[in-house]
Amino acid sequence: MRRLFYELSESIRIAAAQIRANKLRSALTALGVIIGIVAVTLMGTAIKGIDAGVDRSMAGFGDDILYVSKWPWSGVEDWWNYRNRKPIRHDYAPQINAWIAANPNSPLKLAVPNGERFTSIIRGEYRVNGIYTLGTTSDYARITRSDMKEGRFFTDFEGQAGSNVCVIGFDVADALFPNESPLDKTIRIREQNFRVIGVVARQGSFLGLFSWDSMVAMPLTTFRRYYRVGEGGEIRVQVDNTRMAEAKEELQGLMRRIRGLGPEQRDDFSINEQGTIRQQLDPIKNGIAMAGLFITGLALFVGAIGIMNITYVSVKERTKEIGTRKALGARRRTILLQFLIEAVSICFVGGVAGLSLAAALTSVVSVVAPSFPLVFSTGLVVTGLTVSVLTGIFSGFAPAWAASKLDPVVALRYE
Incomplete structure (x- = not known):
C-alpha cells in the first residue's frame, strides 16, 4: 500500500513537471475538454434555470x-367543444366550501372564486397597459404564498361592500409610483378611482408566465360591477398537496354534481394544476439537453482523441526514459500510472478551466438577461470534474498500456 501511494505521488509529480514543461501543447490538448465541460455545465445551468424560473414565477400562487x-391549459384539440361550455360561476365556490365544511377529512381545503381581465391602469401622467386584473375575495390571501412589501390585502368587509380598493404588484407599483410609496394613493382603472391598500413583494417572472409583479387584485363584487363579466370566471381550490390525485378526483366528482351532469355526459369543465405548465416546458428542456449532449459529446470526443495522440507522442519522446526506469526495476504498473495520470491531469486542468469559463459566462448572462435564472450548482461542478477525469482515463489508458508493455532492451536502443 505504501509503495502504491509512493508511485501515485511520484506519477503526479512527473505529470505536473511535464505539463509545466509543455504549457502550450498541454493547453491546446485540453481545449476540447474545456469546450465540452463548458457545454455540459451551461446545459445543466439552463435546465436548472428553467425549473427555478417556473418555480419562482408560480411560487406566489x-x-x-x-x-x-x-x-384546459393544454391539449385543446376540439376548440368548439370547449368554446360552447357553460361558464364557471362564482357561486360554485360557496357550494364547494359547504362540502368541505361537511366533510372535514376531505383533501379539499378552501375554494376561492376569481374573475380576470387584462386592463390599463393610469396614475396621473403614468400609464401601464395589459395588466392582469384579478377580482377575488378576501380568502385569496389565505391561499396565496406571496408576501406583502407594504400594506395589506383587502378585508371581507371591503369585499362584501364592493369598495374601490386594490392590491398591486411590485412592477405595477414601480411603474406608477417610481419615487414614492403607493399606499393610500389613487389609481384609475376603467375610469374609476381605486385606493391602493397594499403592494406585493417582488416575485419575478419567467418566459411570460404570470406572476404577482404585473397584477392588480380587487374585491370580486367591485370587479363584477365595473367589468360586467356576469358569472363567468374561475374557481381556485386549495388542497392537501400530499393527496393531490385524490383531491383532483374528488373535486371532479363534486363539480359534476354541482353542474348537474349525468353519468353518460362528459365533463364540461377542466381542472388544471401547475404541473401542466411544467409539462409544457419539458420539450424546451429536452431540446436544450439534446443540443448540449451533442455538443458535449463531440467536443469531448475530439478532446479525447487529441489527448490520446499527445500521450502517444509523449510515450515516443520518452521511450529511452521508460527503458531506463524499467532496467532499474520499475514495474509495468508504475509506467502505466505515470502516463495515465499525465492524461488525467491534463483533462482535470481542462475541466477546472471549463468550469471557470462557464461560471464567468453564467455571471455575464445573469447581468445581461436577469429574467433568465441560471443556476450554477455544486452538483454541476462535481459532474464537470467527473466527466473530465473519465475522459482522461478513457483517452490515456491505451497509450499508457502501450508504454507499460515496452521491452526495456528495445526501449534503451530506441533513437
Whole structure:
C-alpha cells in the first residue's frame, strides 16, 4: 500500500513537471475538454434555470392549488367543444366550501372564486397597459404564498361592500409610483378611482408566465360591477398537496354534481394544476439537453482523441526514459500510472478551466438577461470534474498500456 501511494505521488509529480514543461501543447490538448465541460455545465445551468424560473414565477400562487376553469391549459384539440361550455360561476365556490365544511377529512381545503381581465391602469401622467386584473375575495390571501412589501390585502368587509380598493404588484407599483410609496394613493382603472391598500413583494417572472409583479387584485363584487363579466370566471381550490390525485378526483366528482351532469355526459369543465405548465416546458428542456449532449459529446470526443495522440507522442519522446526506469526495476504498473495520470491531469486542468469559463459566462448572462435564472450548482461542478477525469482515463489508458508493455532492451536502443 505504501509503495502504491509512493508511485501515485511520484506519477503526479512527473505529470505536473511535464505539463509545466509543455504549457502550450498541454493547453491546446485540453481545449476540447474545456469546450465540452463548458457545454455540459451551461446545459445543466439552463435546465436548472428553467425549473427555478417556473418555480419562482408560480411560487406566489402555491403548488397546492387546483384551478376549475372552462378551458384546459393544454391539449385543446376540439376548440368548439370547449368554446360552447357553460361558464364557471362564482357561486360554485360557496357550494364547494359547504362540502368541505361537511366533510372535514376531505383533501379539499378552501375554494376561492376569481374573475380576470387584462386592463390599463393610469396614475396621473403614468400609464401601464395589459395588466392582469384579478377580482377575488378576501380568502385569496389565505391561499396565496406571496408576501406583502407594504400594506395589506383587502378585508371581507371591503369585499362584501364592493369598495374601490386594490392590491398591486411590485412592477405595477414601480411603474406608477417610481419615487414614492403607493399606499393610500389613487389609481384609475376603467375610469374609476381605486385606493391602493397594499403592494406585493417582488416575485419575478419567467418566459411570460404570470406572476404577482404585473397584477392588480380587487374585491370580486367591485370587479363584477365595473367589468360586467356576469358569472363567468374561475374557481381556485386549495388542497392537501400530499393527496393531490385524490383531491383532483374528488373535486371532479363534486363539480359534476354541482353542474348537474349525468353519468353518460362528459365533463364540461377542466381542472388544471401547475404541473401542466411544467409539462409544457419539458420539450424546451429536452431540446436544450439534446443540443448540449451533442455538443458535449463531440467536443469531448475530439478532446479525447487529441489527448490520446499527445500521450502517444509523449510515450515516443520518452521511450529511452521508460527503458531506463524499467532496467532499474520499475514495474509495468508504475509506467502505466505515470502516463495515465499525465492524461488525467491534463483533462482535470481542462475541466477546472471549463468550469471557470462557464461560471464567468453564467455571471455575464445573469447581468445581461436577469429574467433568465441560471443556476450554477455544486452538483454541476462535481459532474464537470467527473466527466473530465473519465475522459482522461478513457483517452490515456491505451497509450499508457502501450508504454507499460515496452521491452526495456528495445526501449534503451530506441533513437
